[in-house]
Amino acid sequence: MYAISKVLRRSQSLRLGACNAVYSSKLEIPLGERKGSIESNALIHDNCEAFPTFYELSWSSSTGRRSLSTDAGAKTQDDLETPNVTSGDNENGLQSEEELSGDEGDIEGAELELHVPASKRSSELFKAIVSVSGLSVGSALDKWVEQGKEINRIEIANAMLQLRKRRMYGRAFQITEWLVKNKQYEWEEKDYASRLDLISKVFGLxxxxxxxxxxxxxFRGELVYRTLLSNYVATSNMRKAEAVFNKMKNLGFPLSTFACDQMLTLYKRVDKKKIADVLLLMEKENVKPTLHTYKILIETKGSYDISGMEQIVETMKSEGVELDLRAQSIIARHYASAGLKEKAEKVLKEMEGESLEENRRVCKDLLSIYGSLQRVDEVTRVWKICEEKPDYNEFLAAVLAFGKINKVKEAEAVFEKMLKMGYRASSNMYSVLLRVYVDHKMVSEGKDLIKQMADSGCNIGALTWDAVIKLYVEAGEVEKADSSLSKATQSKQMKPLMSSFMYVMDEYVRRGDVHNTEKIFQRMRQAGYQSRFRTYQALIQVYVNAKAPAYGMKDRMKADNIFPNKGVATLLAKADPFKKTHLSDLLD
Structure with a gap:
């Protein structure tokens, strides 16, 4: 464990400039007063304020312990309302390359642990629930009981698991409503934790x-608080997540690998400086890292330090922890992103094994990564193995892969084959081909696909809106992109991706349009995204482009706990309304 934290600290000291990797513990201001989060790009400062380390502020037995957040108490709200939830259900499936490798795996196990062990057979109850479109889930369950079929934990667990896999949280919540009303069996802590998780996802935290x-x-035990913690981590709410983490300590729960993994996941997204402190805390409390812990660290290091990533992999192997396919996929992607094609392909061959036909589960990852590597022959080879009977994720991965190797016709052919296979039209299916059109600046084809998508009657998800908005920006139609973003923001069923805001904001920045850039900046905050280094960088740039003074910009950044690096400090100087010129010197 110490070896891993040392690797993290070594690389951070290279990135932080004047900031040390070990932070001062003498600061008198509690961390809870430092609101907001810092994106990884903001880690290079000239003047970095020191703050207490994670491990000094958390699972410590000293009476004078300071919390990670001073706002540990939950806000008082009105009683929970339980309206009939019938919408907002997303289909299962791969939506983008990011979901092939992205943060979906960050919280793996967080939901599955909420259920009793489910059998491997398909859930008949799940099929009954999804077949009653337009009716409440309660009606389907009533009908199930009227037919003399049993409602038990195993049946409920199977149905809930299938609904969660498809992110049909509204319907899953209605199951818990029906169970509360009908009292089919005595509830345990895992049942309350599952309901808490669904309430947080459907109605908000x-x-x-x-x-x-x-x-x-x-029944208000560790599992319940771990569930609340994982939901705060999923929304990147650092202040609240730290408060729950501390409350778990105050309640006497032992420090668990799960809780530490959640904090590592959180800091991977919002403040990478704290990751080494979590590792030192784990070492201090003798909490052993799991395979998932190592995958978080590999994902983090690989994004900016391949050598450090390789050291973590070696440490992992020395501890007797074997790489699984997910970990290998993460490593291969980072090698590909770093331009290390030979290393990436070596890992891909290891994943493939002796027979790809017998190891089909790796095909979607192979398609995606070979596409990134521009390996036309390999993408074609893997697809031929899948082509006869591809599954849903292989279809989507193939569309994206052919797009990456500039074979748009082949991507379209895969899409058409998918439609003919009888899959219900979904936003996932259309969004992958739309992304191909966007990447190749095929505006007219993209607009035709959007019309086809609307005619099919499928709901538009966040990734589809993202592609539509980028399409209009690429076409130079920023007003339409802005209008689309506004419509997406008003949707009650989903929240636009942060990248959707940035596409429009960056175009306004390029045009020197201060008013509209500020408008997007505020709209992003209203949507629930915390202001980050990247957004402030764009905001300052628009004032520079417009040759307009940026009054109070330093105070705004300070309020959001964002500190400038050298590049942003230069921009701030250019936009400073009180900067001195040769003329002002003469007047002085």
């Missing part, structure tokens, strides 16, 4: 905070 107080105290 404030409602989750209200519900947790209504759980009987005897």
């Amino acid at each position: 404030y409602k989750g905070e209200v519900y947790i107080e209504k759980i009987p105290e005897s």
Whole structure:
């Protein structure tokens, strides 16, 4: 463990400039007063304020311990409302390359642990629930009971698992509503934790905070708080996640690998400086890293330090922890992104094994990464193996892969084959081909696909809106992109991706349009995204481009806990309304 934290600290000291990798513990201001988060790009400062380390502020037994956040208490909310939830359900499937490798794996196990072990057979109850489109889930369950079929933990667990895999959280929540009303069996802590998780996902975390107080105290255990923690991590709410982490300590729960993995996942996204501190805390409390812990660290290091990533892999192997396919996929992607084609292909061959026909589960990753490597022959070879009977994820991965190797016709052919295979039209299917059109600046084809998508009647998800907005920006139609972003923001069923805001914002920045850039900046905050280094960088740039003074910009950044690096400091100087010129010197 110490070896891993040392690797993290070594690389951070190279990136932080004047900031040390070990932070001062003498600061008198509690960390809770430093609101907001810092994106990884903001880690290079000239003047970095020191703050207490994670491990000094958390699982410590000293009476004078300071918390990671001073706002540990949940906000008071009105009683939980339980309206009929019938919308907002997303289909299962791969949506983009990021979901082939992205943060979906960050919280793996967080939801599955909420259920009793489910059997491997398909869930008949799940099929009954999704077949009653337009009716409430309660009606489907009533009908199930009327037919003399049993409702038990195993049946419920199977159905809930299938709904969660497809992100049909609204319907899963209605199952818990029906169970509360009909009292089919005595609830355990895992049942309350599952309901808390669904309330947080469907109604928001404030409602989750209200519900947790209504759980009987005897069932308000570690699993319940771990569930709340994982939901705060999923929304990148650092202040709240740290508060829950500390509350778990105050309640006497032992430090778990799960909780540490959640904090590592959080800091990977919002403040990489703290990762080494979590590792030192784990070492201090003798908490052993799991395979998932190592995957988080590999993902983090690989994004900027291949050598450090390789050291973590070696440490992992020396500890007797074997790489799984997910870990190998992460490593291969980072090698590909770094331009290390030979290393990437070596890992891909290891993943493939002796027979790809017998190891089909790796095909979607192979298609995606070979596409990134521009290996036309390999993409074609892998697809031929899948082509006769591809599954849903292989279809989507193939569309993206052919797009990457500039074979748009082949990507379209895969898409058409997918439609003919009888898959229900979904936003996932259309968004991957739309992304291919966007990447190749095929505006007219993209617009035709959007019309076809609308005619099919499928709901538009966040990734599809993202592709549509980027399409209009690429076409020079920023007004339409802005209008699309506004429509996406008003949707109650999903939140636009941060990249959707940035596409429009960057175009306004390029045009020197201060008013509209500020408008997008504020709209992003209203959508729930915390201001980050990248957004402030764009905001300052528009003032520079417009040759306009940026009044109060330093104070705005300070309020959001964002500190400039050298490049941003130069921009701030250019936009400083009180900067001195040769003329002002003469006047002085």
